[in-house]
Amino acid sequence: MNLQNIISEIEKVDPEVYDRLDTRRKAMKKFANLSGKVALASLPIAFGSMLNTAYGKTSSVTDLVTDTLNFALTLEYLEAAFYNKIAGSAGYLTASAADQTALTKIKNDENAHVAFLKGALGAAAVASPTFDLTGGKGSGTGPFAGYLASYAVQLAMAQTFEDTGVRAYKGQAPNLQSSRPYLTAALEIHSVEARHASHIRQMRRALDAAIPAGQKPLKPWITLNYSGIDYPPAQANINLSFAGEEVTTQATVNIIGIGGNSFITDKAASESFDEPLTKAQVLTIVDPFIV
Numbered sequence: 001m002n003l004q005n006i007i008s009e010i011e012k013v014d015p016e017v018y019d020r021l022d023t024r025r026k027a028m029k030k031f032a033n034l035s036g037k038v039a040l041a042s043l044p045i046a047f048g049s050m051l052n053t054a055y056g057k058t059s060s061v062t063d064l065v066t067d068t069l070n071f072a073l074t075l076e077y078l079e080a081a082f083y084n085k086i087a088g089s090a091g092y093l094t095a096s097a098a099d100q101t102a103l104t105k106i107k108n109d110e111n112a113h114v115a116f117l118k119g120a121l122g123a124a125a126v127a128s129p130t131f132d133l134t135g136g137k138g139s140g141t142g143p144f145a146g147y148l149a150s151y152a153v154q155l156a157m158a159q160t161f162e163d164t165g166v167r168a169y170k171g172q173a174p175n176l177q178s179s180r181p182y183l184t185a186a187l188e189i190h191s192v193e194a195r196h197a198s199h200i201r202q203m204r205r206a207l208d209a210a211i212p213a214g215q216k217p218l219k220p221w222i223t224l225n226y227s228g229i230d231y232p233p234a235q236a237n238i239n240l241s242f243a244g245e246e247v248t249t250q251a252t253v254n255i256i257g258i259g260g261n262s263f264i265t266d267k268a269a270s271e272s273f274d275e276p277l278t279k280a281q282v283l284t285i286v287d288p289f290i291v
Helices: 003-013 017-021 024-037 040-055 063-086 097-124 151-176 180-207 232-240 266-271 279-289
Strands: none
Touching: 063 097, 063 151, 063 180, 063 279, 097 180, 151 180, 151 279, 232 279
């Protein structure tokens, strides 16, 4: 997280931000001390607390912004719950040491995202739902039952959650345009989710399990509406996370073969952009996991 960039953006839309935090000198001293006193993983928590102190009692956070941030928070609750659950599980323990380290880092990031959004929302933050990570909506016997014992299934679930998160943040970004500080912070999280998605895909490629033969080698990004996942028990639900990614037209321009470049195929064109998911689409995707 680049705190200086974020505070610079805040200052553009709210010149009085330093008065809200104290004086400019004291505020900058606090920012400088964050990196020296707070562990890197805790920076979002600390900064979120400062942001809430500055804006939590004002009317600058609209109902739309609050609703959007709570929507993001709910998704982060789900991802954090998932990684917290698989860490140390039987399937997780079959992974290489490097993969376990990567998953632990992602777990810590997701928990930091939860803490950041809760800090920014303050008393307006929604509580975490109860999750059924088998996708059985409370039955515990959903299509992902047994995921704790299978590293391949864990990675397939992780990829689906991360790819969904990237598209969800893109879909909600316009709702935060009226509040530049929160938009900037959300885009910071969006970029982290994108890196998670790419790394999980590379881990799945190395494992070479549950990947359709026609979609190998798995790429670090989405191609057309391919999930890159072969898991029949939950395939229909998984596919919802990738529907619409086959778009090849951007800003009314069809970019297949654009500029006379025949190498820009439909696959290449679709890989160039992540398509947003609406709130309704995301809620349909995650509904089986919420009790």
